[in-house]
Structures are given as structure tokens and as C-alpha cells.
Amino acid sequence: MSCLIRKGLLLFICFSLVLLSSCGFKDIDKRIFVLAIGIDLTENKEKPYKVTLKMAIPSGAIKGGQGGEKYTYVSKESETLAKALRIMKTHVDKEMDFGHSSVIILGRSVIEKDLADVMDLLIRRRDIQMISWVGVGEPSAENVVKTEPHSEMAVSFALANFFSDNGVESAYIVSTFLFDLRRRMFESGLDPILPIFRANKKKTKLMVNESIIAPKNNNNITLSSNETKLYNLLENKANKVDIHVKKNKKSFTVAIENSKVKYKIITPPNSQPVIEMKIKTTGIIEETNESLSPSLLKKYSKLANQKTKKDTLQLLSRFRDENVDPLGFGLRYKATRLHIKDTYKEWTRIYPNVKFDVTVETSIKSTGTVE
Template sequence: MSRFIKWGGVVLLFALLLELGGCGFKDIEKRFFVVAIGVDQAKNSDKKFNISLKFAIPSSSKDQPSQSIIVTQEGDTISEAVRIIKTKVDREIDFSHAKVLLFGQKVVEKELPAGIYYWFARRRDIQEIAWIGIGKPSALAVLKVRPKSEHFPGDALFLALGKDGSETPFIISEFFFDFKKRTTEKGLDPVLPVLEAQKDLIVINTVGIFDKKRLKLLLNPVETMILNFFMINEQKSALKVKASQTIVIDTKKVKNTYKIMKPKGKPPYIQVNSKIIGMMEEAVKYAVYNQHVSGYEKAAEKEFSHNIKQMLIKFQKANVDPIGFGLRWRAHSFNRDDWQEWKRIYPTIKFNVNSQVIIEDTGLIE
């Protein structure tokens, strides 16, 4: 009898667990998976934002490519827009595959409310390893682009931002968790890649720099490449150097280091050292022989040092710090007033840049 009661209790407990577990569960065929989210400024409306959700529609056959649909809704908050979008679809919205979050260019040019990006952090079904970027001319325009090489919805964005596809120093990928950290961390400002919609292509070769609240700078491709070298995201690149003739150096190793120097009795300055190792990839006019390599190395060192310094001065004039000089200053400080001192020093601090370029080979031409 006691054994019967024991097993009966186990069966009852198991039944209760099944009932509790099934309350919020939806079968996969009853879910609509979001692969990308876009946030734009509302048009011709008193609402603040236009929210776009890109849904993946799995194919029922291997011979047919997967399709996607984009559903948009205006609202003062993301939550409001998503609730209304639910009334436009026949399945439960699932954000667990949302890997790309895009803000329209007009949205980031204004002061960005903290609540709009903290919505992504509060949602437990949105992965914090999602990539985030700026959509140009709008987030919706980027979401609408489907390159012919794309196998399933969002594939092109995932490959480009995740570096699983093309390897290039002109793409600076930014995870949502790092962007969120940079919006509050003293001495380190946010950086977001710019994704531009061009017919059947999505071009990513520039970045936007923020001052915690809004977009302050848009870098050109060369400046984006140099910043990427500081962030150590990609070391393979091609450096064009103008000397007696224009040459291109294929880099295989780039290392940028910096140190904030505090000499006694003199104002502090930032020492930046750069080392580039590569080989000759292209010479525009004529062949380059080994005895002429040193001249091209010196020309490359001078040009690269100039480009680095101009980029750092550009950051300084805009009062932004995407590299983290201020964070390094704080890390070596013990006084609470040191942060106020850094904010006073940064607008006028000097940069001393020293570059070393080593060309190991001139290629197969001898």
C-alpha cells in the first residue's frame, strides 16, 4: 500500500510539472522568428519611432530558398510598436534569433534615449551577443536589401558583421553588450558601423563615433581602417603609399600601442607606436627591387604616422574618445579628481606618433 502511494505521488508530481511547463510553450511551427530589428524616426506621425521587424519564413522544400517579410509599426516606444505588430501576424513573435539591431541615421543624429537601447537588454529572449549598427539612409532600407548571394534571411548581415565571410579592416563589428558598456563608461565612447543600402548590396566601410548620446563623427574608410588597427579586430589590409611611385603593401601584422606620458615639469602627451609588417602587393609604374625597399618603408612610415595623428586630432576636436585614452588615464589614477583633470587636459593634449614599416618581400617579381 505504501509503495502504491509513493508511486502515485511521483506520477502526480510529474503531471503537475508537465502542466506548469506547458503554460508558456509554443511549438516551433507556431512561432515567427525575428532575425533583425530596425529603429527609424517616424514619418508624418506624432509618434517617435518606426520599428521594423524582419521575420524569416523557412522553406518547406530544399529547392526553394527561404523567404522573409518585414513588418513595421510606429510607436513612442519599442514595446508599444511590438505589441501592435503582434496583431498583424498569426504566430508568436520569437526574438531568440535576432542577431542584428539597426538604428536609422536620423535617429542617432539626435539625442538617443537610453530606454530605446535598454529595451534590448531587458528582453530575456534577445541575445546580448547581437550586432548593432547604423542603417543608412534608414534601418528599414538596409533590412529590405537581399543580396543574391544570401541563402537565408539575414545571412549577408551575419557573415559580414560576424567576420565569418569577408575579412576586411574596413568593417568594425560592434556587439550590443560592448555598445551598452561604452554608453556609460567614462573615458570610452561608442563606435557603430554604418551599413549603407545600395540596390542589391549592403556596403560597410565606415563607422560612426558617439559622445554617449548622439552621433558626432562619421569616419572615412581610411580612418575606419586605422581605428580598426587600434581595436585589433583585423590586421590584414592593403596600405597605399605615395613615394617615387604609388605602391600597395599587403599587411600581415599590424600592432598599435599607446602610452600616456607624464614627464615632470612638462605637460603630458600621448605616445603612439605602430609597427606594420607586410609585403609588396602592387607597384603602379615599374618593378621594385630589394635595394629600393628601404626608401618605400620610410615613405610608408611618414604617411601612416601622419594619417594616425590626423585621426586622433579629429577625435580630440570632436571631444570623443573611441580608443579609450581616458579609460587608460583612469586606470592609472588614484585620485577622484583625476577624471576632471583628464577632461581638462584631453582637448589640448599632444600626440607623438612613431611608425615602423617592414616590407619583408617584393613579391614574385625579381
């Protein structure tokens, strides 16, 4: 009996193999890899979308195996993003591979008018990675995607280097993944924030040191370089933060090596709601306009505390007054209050009246001098 079962199972497997489809594998010389996607809005109502792709040419496909163009670009205007991508396939002689597309650049007009529709395509396409980084391009996404800095090499993609710690490490750069952008768009109590890429006219230089908050009400807020740096500090994402302190004629800059930020939301009955935030940092003095004494480190730490507290209160107050919440205060409130039926609605009533109580503890370990 067992012999008949084995024979029947073998026949079933053989018939199943006949029904399997091929894997559709294509050799590398038949592919072209899309590294970046740029999406802009046009003034043409019939073709409102403009898509720009930056594609890497495999070194074996370059004549002679060396030199030549490292990248090629394709742009197309269309009534839908899906159609634009399919038409662009007919502009190259190889299959477009989106598996290596690590950066998506959106034009400023997309952020202001049509972010939800654009996100719908990016999320639905299974060949676009959810771990792709997303940024805003100025003057347009096309200009940023087509920019080729002199430092860019065929094996070193400049746009991706700004986001990953393998390249640039800066407290002035906000890194946002595609999956995190989608979460922030649909999650109440948390607003999207994206880095702003600026390209020069010659398309040889990229600058990333500001960011933009894009809340659900399209009331976009641009953060300056210092505000972006402070946001990263409050999000516990700070990397090599500097704090510039100026008191009378004395000024010095503290390089923060470690930081930790905690906060809690307090809503006492019949009293003003308060967000208590504690910031702890350690660092050394890396620049000063005059000689500093190691015996006065506590005094310098106190001055750094006052500066950080002042800047933090200004930024948090701006978030509250502009009714934006990139730090997720509303999300924390929903997670810690279970007795209210509509928790987020209650938070929208509380947030405009909230008071911030910030405590900063800075520990300066050294004046940076060598005796």
C-alpha cells in the same frame, strides 16, 4: 528512521512536481524567426517610433518546400517600442522568436536624438541577444533591413555576414556588439562607434565602409573609409589592411599581414601631457606602378612608416579636437591613476592639450614578385 525520511522526501518531490509550470514549447512550424530589427524615428509626435522586423520563413513553411519568398517583413509605428513589438505579433500567424535576431539597425535620427531610450528596451528584453551586432542604417533602418542582395540565400543572412569573420573580412568594417555599445554609452572615457550601412534605391545592394562615433554629448562624428580602416588598425582589430604610399612618381601598396599597437599616457608635472604610441606592422607589397628592387626593402619600409605616422597623427588629432574618444584613452587614464579623487574630470582637462608621439615600425618582407 531513514526509511521514513526517504518516504517523506519522495512525497515532497511528488507535490513539488505538481506546482511546476509547463515549458511553453512550440513546434518550429508554429514559430517565425526574427533575423534583424530596424528602428527609426518618425515625424509623428504621437507615434515617434517605427520598428521593422526581417523574419525568416522556415523552408518547410514554403509552399512546395522550395522556392517562394525566403523572408517576410513587418513594420509598425507606435508611441513606444514595446507596444510596437506586441502589436506586430498580431500581424503574423506564428510566434515571433527573437533568439536568432543577430543584427539591430538604428536609423541616423535615433543616434542623434534618442539612443538612450531605444537602448533601454533592447537591454531589458531577455529574448534579445546581448551579442547582437548593432549598426546605423542610411537612408533609414527600414531600407537597410529590407534590402536583399542577390548573393543572399535563405541559409546566409547578408547583414550578419558583414560582421562575422565567417563572411566578409575587411578592415573597413567596424563590428560592435549590443553589450559593448551599452558599455561605451555609460562608461566615461570611452565613446561608442558603429558601422554605417548604406542601401541603394533598388534595395539590392549593401555597402559598409564608414563608421560613426556617437559620444555622450551627441556631437556625432562620421569617419571616412580610410579613417575607419586606421581606427581598426589602432584598436588591434585590423584585418587585411592596405597602406598606399606615394612618393614623387613612385607609388606602391603594402598589404599588412600582422600589426600590434601599444600606447601609454605620460603626464609629467608642469609639462604638456603626451600619449606615446608604438605601431609595429609586417607585410608585403601587393601593387606598384613600377618595378621595385628587393634590395631596397628598408627604404620602402621607411616610406610606409612615414605614411602611416602621418595618417595616424591626423586621425588622433581629429579625435582630440572633436573631443571624442573611441579608443578609450580616458578609460586607460582612469585605470592607471589612482591618486586623483575625480580621475575622469582630471582627464577631461588634460585631453584637449595632449600631444601625440607616434612611432611606426613597418617591416616589408617582400616586393611581391616571383623571380
